[in-house]
Amino acid sequence: MSGEAATCSSLRSAVARMRGEGLVKDVGAPLSTEYEIPYVISRLEGRYACIFHKPLHKGREHSIPVIGGIYSSRKAISTAISSKLPVQDVLARALEGRGATARGQPAFGEKVVEEPDVVDVLPVLRHYPCEPAPYITAGVVFAKHPDGYTSASYHRMMPAGRSRLAMRVVEGRELHRIISMREDAGEPTEVAIAIGVPPAVALAAASPTMGADKLELAAAIQGSPLEVAGCETVDLEVPACSEIVLEGVIEPGSREMEGPFYEIMGVDIARMQPAVDVKLMQLAESPLYQAILPGGREHELLMGLPVEPIILKEVRKHAKKAKVAMTPAGAHWIEAAISIEKEYEGQPLVVALAAISAHKSLKSVIVVDDDVDVEDYEQVARAVAQRANPARDIHVIREVRGSSLDRSNLRYVNIGGRRVLIEEPQSKVIVDATCKASRDLFTRPEMPVDKRRLEEVLLAE
Incomplete structure (x- = not known):
């Protein structure tokens, strides 16, 4: 595989394929990032990915469109990754091997903002009244394990200051272990947060697999080498065609209160969580801001689908x-x-x-x-x-x-x-x-009829 040309099958190319299958709905009406956009996503996910071209954010029309509900059905996911195989089979094959990565030209360097006011630069959504603030829900967090491989996983994030984000990091998972090891050594944890990643990276990041390089797993899901690009202020690589990339550090002991937050099983409690100080934000030309509705179909599928092949292997x-x-x-x-x-x-x-x-x-x-x-x-x-x-x-x-x-x-x-x-x-x-x-x-008996002929009769009616 290393001899193949590196590609980055982007979120935008996935949306184009989905549009061709009638799975995308464009919303031109001005809708608020507070509750209104999440409500429309909740009504349409499972059937459509929605692009909101005129999000109203902080009382004004924001220049960055919001996209949600991309991975809210198995058909949508298969279309996004351009696979005729069931998603479960694609993931199972990818878990058995690893792909390769290659350096490329980043698409996300068109605009650079230092120490950004994150919730001002991005049209971050507020989904439910229980949330104390808007939440980034489609951010994939990249971090380097001390053993050298790259971890990637989804983490919800709420603002805790102009350029500071409180991040829910579940105890015992890969990122929690990386942060703990760095803190034990008295070192900060460098992170890159990518929003609007390629579909293969989205699935790899959703996989609970630990001890493996997630960029290589994404390449295996994609079926070709993944094009990556280096960050400016942290020693990390991210998918070259990411829409938005935030670079930052988690200093040892840096914590902020995070939550409450509506999760797939109900309202999660507030607790002290690691806090990221964002040093730099890079955006692609005319970027898309991706959002995942908390507790929605897309949220559930991204959590559950990558688990199925892991269970199946043991079963x-x-x-x-x-x-x-x-x-x-x-x-x-x-x-x-x-x-x-x-x-x-x-x-x-x-x-x-x-x-x-x-x-x-x-x-x-x-x-x-x-x-x-x-x-x-x-x-x-x-x-x-x-x-x-x-x-x-x-x-x-x-x-x-x-x-x-x-x-x-x-x-x-x-x-x-x-x-x-x-x-x-x-x-x-x-x-x-x-x-x-x-x-x-228990089995319903088969009716002794010519099914083909009768189906033709039904179609004629």
């Missing part, structure tokens, strides 16, 4: 013909549906435990037979109702850590006459919704 060690889909009921994060060609009783439990070991945020795993389409949640729910006996087929695993986004373990109790909110230990549930008797008892 297929115990069921060769398994299929996996993160479910909409679990916000594509805490519940998985898995279909198998069952070979023996007890296999569904083994398969479910393998899934939990692969993705520890799982709260619920539903195992069904291979006649159930795991991407059709109505079929999955029907299998649970019809094929699972609650007394025998629902298994609860108590006092096992799950997702930090799952708040179902919080409850009020009366202590000494006072109503006190306590946090109980988390738990997980496995549902064996496979047939334990003849499948004929």
Whole structure:
């Protein structure tokens, strides 16, 4: 692959492909970055990526268009990465190997702003009243691990000053570990925040894979070497065709209050988080500002889709013909549906435990037979109702850590006459919704008709 020419299949080229498939809607009406643009995204995501050409920001029309809902359906993602294969297959292949990167000319150097007022230069959205400030939601944070490889991951960011951003960094994840190692050595953590990255980079950054260079993973997803460019003030490379790049540092011990924030599972709490001092902002010519609606379809899919091949790899060690889909009921994060060609009783439990070991945020795993389409949640729910006996087929695993986004373990109790909110230990549930008797008892019989002829009749009507 190293002999191939490096490319950077940009966000703009992805939008052009999506436009050709009728997946883009242009909004010419002036709409506010406070609530109005997020509302329209919420109504249209899953069907369209929306480009807002006249965002109203701080009482005036902003010159940078806002784009949202780009990756809000599996079809949109496949179109964006220009793949005829299912996204899950593309990610699975990419995880088995790595691509290459090559230096190129940055598209994001057309305009440079030193120590920018971030929320003034960019049309940052405010989505819900619970947010204390506007939030950057599509920022991919690049940082260098002490071992030399480049980490890339999504992190929500709220302004904590003119050129200062409070960033939610989940404990135990790659960026948290990098910051901790740098702080232990008394060193700052250099970061580059790219907004409007190529689709392959968006998927690589969303992958929870640790210990791997995410730029190389993006190249593997893209299927060709990824063109990158160096930053000006930090020792990092980012995709050359990024729309907007912010460069900055997290000084040792630098923290600001961040939150509350509406996440995929509800309102996340406020907490002290690492703070980035932005030294430089670079923008492409006529840049696009990308936003992801918190708790929306795009948010859920970007979290859940990259997890599916990781779960599938572990599950297929115990069921060769398994299929996996993160479910909409679990916000594509805490519940998985898995279909198998069952070979023996007890296999569904083994398969479910393998899934939990692969993705520890799982709260619920539903195992069904291979006649159930795991991407059709109505079929999955029907299998649970019809094929699972609650007394025998629902298994609860108590006092096992799950997702930090799952708040179902919080409850009020009366202590000494006072109503006190306590946090109980988390738990997980496995549902064996496979047939334990003849499948004929549950399968709808085929009607003995000439389907082709009848479909022609229907079309004629």
